[in-house]
Amino acid sequence: xxxxxxxxxxxxxxxxxxxxxxxxxxxxxxxxxxxxxxxxxxxxxxxxxxxxxxxxxxxxxxxxxxxxxxxxxxxxxxxxxxxxxxxxxxxxxxxxxxxxxxxxxxxxxxxxxxxxxxxxxxxxxxxxxxxxxxxxxxxxxxxxxxxxxxxxxxxxxxxxxxxxxxxxxxxxxxxxxxxxxxxxxxxxxxxxxxxxxxxxxxxxxxxxxxxxxxxxxxxxxxxxxxxxxxxxxxxxxxxxxxxxxxxxxxxxxxxxxxxxxxxxxxxxxxxxxxxxxxxxxxxxxxxxxxxxxxxxxxxxxxxxxxxxxxxxxxxxxxxxxxxxxxxxxxxxxxxxxxxxxxxxxxxxxxxxxxxxxxxxxxxxxxxxxxxxxxxxxxxxxxxxxxxxxxxxxxxxxxxxxxxxxxxxxxxxxxxxxxxxxxxxxxxxxxxxxxxxxx
Numbered sequence: 001x002x003x004x005x006x007x008x009x010x011x012x013x014x015x016x017x018x019x020x021x022x023x024x025x026x027x028x029x030x031x032x033x034x035x036x037x038x039x040x041x042x043x044x045x046x047x048x049x050x051x052x053x054x055x056x057x058x059x060x061x062x063x064x065x066x067x068x069x070x071x072x073x074x075x076x077x078x079x080x081x082x083x084x085x086x087x088x089x090x091x092x093x094x095x096x097x098x099x100x101x102x103x104x105x106x107x108x109x110x111x112x113x114x115x116x117x118x119x120x121x122x123x124x125x126x127x128x129x130x131x132x133x134x135x136x137x138x139x140x141x142x143x144x145x146x147x148x149x150x151x152x153x154x155x156x157x158x159x160x161x162x163x164x165x166x167x168x169x170x171x172x173x174x175x176x177x178x179x180x181x182x183x184x185x186x187x188x189x190x191x192x193x194x195x196x197x198x199x200x201x202x203x204x205x206x207x208x209x210x211x212x213x214x215x216x217x218x219x220x221x222x223x224x225x226x227x228x229x230x231x232x233x234x235x236x237x238x239x240x241x242x243x244x245x246x247x248x249x250x251x252x253x254x255x256x257x258x259x260x261x262x263x264x265x266x267x268x269x270x271x272x273x274x275x276x277x278x279x280x281x282x283x284x285x286x287x288x289x290x291x292x293x294x295x296x297x298x299x300x301x302x303x304x305x306x307x308x309x310x311x312x313x314x315x316x317x318x319x320x321x322x323x324x325x326x327x328x329x330x331x332x333x334x335x336x337x338x339x340x341x342x343x344x345x346x347x348x349x350x351x352x353x354x355x356x357x358x359x360x361x362x363x364x365x366x367x368x369x370x371x372x373x374x375x376x377x378x379x380x381x382x383x384x385x386x387x388x389x390x391x392x393x394x395x396x397x398x399x400x401x402x403x404x405x406x407x408x409x410x411x412x413x414x415x416x417x418x419x420x421x422x423x424x425x426x427x428x429x430x431x432x433x434x435x436x437x438x
Contacts, residue, residue: 003039006031010377014039018047058101059094065136081129088113088126089133098137103150106130110154124155171252178248181205181222204431217431220424273407280400287393294386298379 003014012033018026030046033039045060062085070078092109093101109130113123130148137143176184179202186201204222207215220230223237228244230236333342414422 003033003036003043008377012036012039014043016043016046056098057094058096058098059090061098061137062090062133065133068136068140081132084126084129085133089130093130098143101147103147106147106151110151114154120156122155124153127154171249174248174252175200175245179226181225217428218424219427219431273403273410277400277403277407280396280403284393284396284400287389287396291386291389291393294382294389298382298386302379 003012005011006013009031011031012035013029013031014033015027015029018028030039030042033042045056045064066078066082069081073081089109092112093105096105110123110127113126118126131153134143134146134148138146172184172187182202182204184200184202186199188199203217204219205215205217206221206225209216220237223241224230226241228237228240230240333346
C-alpha cells in the first residue's frame with residue numbers, strides 16, 4: 001500500500017487491499033489526491049472504517065458520512081444538514097475521537113445549546129443531526145456503542161413544535177384583525193430549514209367601488225383603507241405597512257423573550273429588471289476575474305514551457321562539451337605505463353565521471369519530459385476552460401444588454417403614462433397573478 005503519482009494526471013493515487021462485506025480480499029486504487037499526505041490520510045481513515053475500532057476524529061468521519069449522504073439526499077437537504085452540523089455540532093465534537101465521545105459529553109453539549117435559548121423545535125432539529133451521524137456509524141461501520149442513545153434527546157418534535165403559531169393563534173389572529181382588507185388564504189411556519197421563517201399569502205381587496213365590480217383587487221387601495229397613506233417615493237403605503245407589521249411581530253417576540261437582532265443589511269428595493277441587471281453585472285465581473293486568472297496561469301505555463309526549451313538547448317551544449325572538453329577526453333598513455341596502471345589511474349576515473357554525468361542528465365531529462373507532458377495537459381485544459389468562460393461571458397454580456405434595453409423601454413413607458421399609472425398597473429398585474437394561484 002503506497003502512494004504514487006499518476007503519470008496521466010500528475011495527481012497522487014494510492015493502491016490498497018481490503019476485505020469487502022462478503023469477506024473477500026479485494027485490490028483497489030483511489031485517485032485524484034492533490035498531495036501524497038492527503039492520499040495516505042484517506043487510506044488510514046478508510047482502513048479504520050473496515051474495523052470496529054473507531055480511533056478517528058469526529059470531523060474525519062464526517063467526510064465519509066457526507067460522501068455517502070450526498071448521493072442519497074437532495075442538494076437542498078444536504079446543504080441544510082451540513083449547515084447545522086458545521087455550525088452547532090462540529091465546533092464541540094470535531095477534534096474528539098469517536099471512541100472517546102461519551103453520553104456525558106453529549107449531555108454537556110445539549111445543556112450548552114439549551115442555555116442559549118433556542119426554541120424546542122430548533123433544538124430537536126440540531127439533535128436529530130447528531131443522532132443521524134451516530135446511527136450511521138453503528139449501522140454501517142459497526143461502531144460498538146452509541147453514546148447518543150444513552151444520552152437521550154432534547155427539544156420537541158414537529159407535532160409539538162407549533163407553539164409559536166398555535167399558542168392562542170396570537171400573531172395570526174392579530175394579523176387578520178389588523179388587516180381586514182388582506183384576505184389570507186395560506187399561512188405556513190417553516191421549521192424544517194436552517195432558519196425558521198413564516199409565509200403568509202393574501203389577496204388585497206377593496207369594496208364599495210363606484211364603477212364596475214363592487215369588490216376590486218388593489219394593494220394600494222387596500223392599504224390606504226387601513227390607514228396607510230403614501231407620501232414620498234421612499235415612503236409608500238407598502239413600506240409603511242411592512243414597518244408596522246415588523247413592529248407587531250417584534251412585540252410578540254418580546255413577550256416570548258426573543259430578541260430581534262437587526263443586522264442593518266436591508267438594501268434598496270429593485271425592480272425585477274434592475275435586479276436581473278445587477279446580478280448579471282456581478283456574474284460578468286466574476287467571469288472577467290476568472291478569465292484574467294486563467295490568462296495568468298496560461299502565461300506561467302508558457303514560461304515553464306519556454307524554460308523547458310532552454311533546457312533542451314543546455315543539453316545540446318553539454319553534448320558539445322563532452323565531445324570537445326579535455327576534461328572528458330581519454331589522454332594518451334605515458335611512456336612505460338602498464339595497461340593496469342592506465343586503466344586504474346586514467347580510464348576508470350573518467351568512465352565513472354561520465355557515468356555520473358550521464359545518469360544525472362538522464363534523470364533531469366526524464367523529469368523535464370514528465371513536467372512537459374503534464375504542462376501540455378494542463379495547458380490544454382486551461383485553454384478549453386478559457387474558451388468556455390469567454391463564451392459564457394459573451395452570453396451574459398448579451399443578456400445584460402437586453403436587460404438594459406428592457407429597462408430603458410420600461411422607463412419610457414413610465415415617462416409616457418406617468419409613474420402612478422404604471423405602479424397601479426403593476427400592482428393589478430401582481431394581484432391578478434396571486435389570485436390565479438388561489
